[in-house]
Amino acid sequence: MRNKKQSAHRKFTISPRLRYGAISTAIVALVIAALILINLATTNLETRYGWRGDFSFNAVTTQSETTKQILHDLKRPVKIYALFERGEEDQPLLELLNRYSAASDMVTWEQTPPSLNPLLLTRFSSSTTNVSAQNLIVYCEETDRYRVLTATDFVTLAVDTDSGSYNVSGLAYEQQITSAIAYVTRDTVPTLHIATGHGELGEDSLSAFTTLLTNNHYDVAFEKLSDMTFASGDVLCILSPVKDYTDAEMDIIRAYVQGGGAVLFSCDYTDPIENMPNVLSLLRSYGFLPESGLVMASPDETDTFYNNNRLALLPEMQATDVTLEMMLNGRTAMLMVASRGFDPSPESDNSLLVDAVLTTSAKSYLVDTTASRLSITQSDSDKTGPFALALQAKRFTDTGDVSRAFIIGSSALLTEEQLFTMTDGEEFLVRAVSFLTGDDSIDTSIMVKTALRPGLSVNALSLGSVVLVGLPILVLLAAVIILLPRRNL
Structure with a gap:
């Protein structure tokens, strides 16, 4: 009887199905753990250095050379308050703010729900400026100068010659934020x-x-x-x-x-x-x-x-x-x-x-x-x-x-x-x-990003398109490599 149990145990422990199943499970667990660690690491690197590439059709979070130069030359700290309630964020805008803080230690920002800090609205409101939700406040304490940017500041309009109406044509996130930073940090304002x-x-x-x-x-x-x-x-x-x-x-x-x-x-x-x-x-x-x-x-x-x-x-x-x-x-x-x-x-x-x-x-x-x-x-x-x-x-x-x-x-x-x-x-x-x-420092070369996705064409191929198509294919190939040995068991 004892020999029969040992034989059964030996057959069970050396079963190829079990062996390959355990290896596959371990590989999957290791891959998941590695992906989690990579995600945490890249998120941290993106927050600190802004390394992530923007492959969107309008590259809305990509900074121009003008912005990079202005941020490089900053000599006064700038604080940006993003007045968004939780769950109502403008994600491209917040991601762009991450890029600003990553590009310069002089720029910091925080999301501030207006309902939790109404005094902030009072502090920066004036007879000509009404601060409300979904606004940005760009503030330099050293000059005590600030600028309030509203949602309408971030879009540009173009006339439709057929209908005579105006439609949103561009996104001016970078143009407006960089302009505000330059304004609040200037020594003097003409x-x-x-x-x-x-x-x-x-x-x-x-x-x-x-x-x-x-x-x-x-x-x-x-x-x-x-x-x-x-x-x-x-x-x-x-x-x-x-x-x-x-x-x-x-x-x-x-x-x-x-x-x-x-x-x-x-x-x-x-x-x-x-x-x-x-x-x-x-x-x-x-x-x-x-x-x-x-x-x-x-x-x-x-x-x-x-x-x-x-x-x-x-x-x-x-x-x-x-x-x-x-x-x-x-x-x-x-x-x-x-x-x-x-x-x-x-x-x-x-x-x-x-x-x-x-x-x-x-x-x-x-x-x-x-x-x-x-x-x-x-x-x-x-x-x-x-x-x-x-x-x-x-x-x-x-x-x-x-x-x-x-x-x-x-x-x-x-x-x-x-x-x-x-x-x-x-x-x-x-x-x-x-x-x-006589001011040569004013640079208006920051281009507004298009707000309309261009139509698909043969010439519209980009790195983002390659990644979009190539990533699922790589996942499929990895699945085939893992599953083929199991099929032969």
Whole structure:
């Protein structure tokens, strides 16, 4: 009996089925344990170093070289509060914040549910800023400067030319966060002083423009000339006044520009510039010579106007300080609606350099709006182009300073948000202001990531697609390798 039990036990312990089954189980357990350890290790490495590759169709969590450089140069710590309730997180945004903190020890962030910390909302709310859930607060304690980013800040819109409606076209996570970090950590922030009191464009009409400025590291103040105090890098904005400045106000402006102050002008075709000799004299001192009338595109040149509207001009961009980099990057789409024209070739002298920035074609013409004219059809007496629609100037003053000026012939570019969101007007305006401040550190080259997944095509193959297809095949091969020996038992 004892020999029979030993024989049965020996047969059981050496059973091939049991032996291979135990080995397979052990291998599976080891693989699972290894995968868990690898996952924990890679998660830790991703949190600390941001090593994980982004193979999504829009690479929304991938940082540009501009962002990397700004983070590398940071000298002040930045704290980012992500105001999301648990379970309502914007995962791509939070993953991108991990990349920021991994790229620089100066950047930290935390998720803060608003319901658990209402005092945080109060701390960063103001008369112009309302902090709420799903916002980001980017804060630098050393400068005590902060910026609140809302969900709408992270998307860009594009016009559907067929329906006339606006649709989400891009994601601006990186662009907005990097811009906010640069803003809150700057030593000084240039201020654009927008003059009031003479019928100029006001806060309501310029809301889109002021938002663009604050999103690109500038402060904005609407003030009377007599109340303005200028610091280095500030800009005086004289935007479409309809009443002339007094001699006393002109003395303030002359003293400002004599010391190297910069001026941004807009001058619409409806502005009574002929009845404002002081303003006209200031424009001419920079070589800005306004024409009288409304610029119209020729019906023979359909590529010079938009959507069958010859008032909606598609100007030609010239290579200048403001536009050269835009032209190199192919970002030349501009739209100027109901514009005044200027002499495109004003005379420069030893102390003045003036250049046309945007111009029309030689077939464009001026419609005299002061006459009792009922038609915009070109007549033999109409002056023909080309005309300048925007110009830049540098004047060397007696004190050895350089006063810069920039003018546009249509304030619609400042007041109508769709004109710079549907074109390259947004970058154009930011670069114009950067030219005026003399600030070369402002970089607007961070591209918005597309929000729409591109259609599948033969040419759409990427590393992510290879991984997506290849990983299941590898798992299948591993299963075959493990199961084939068991099949032969």
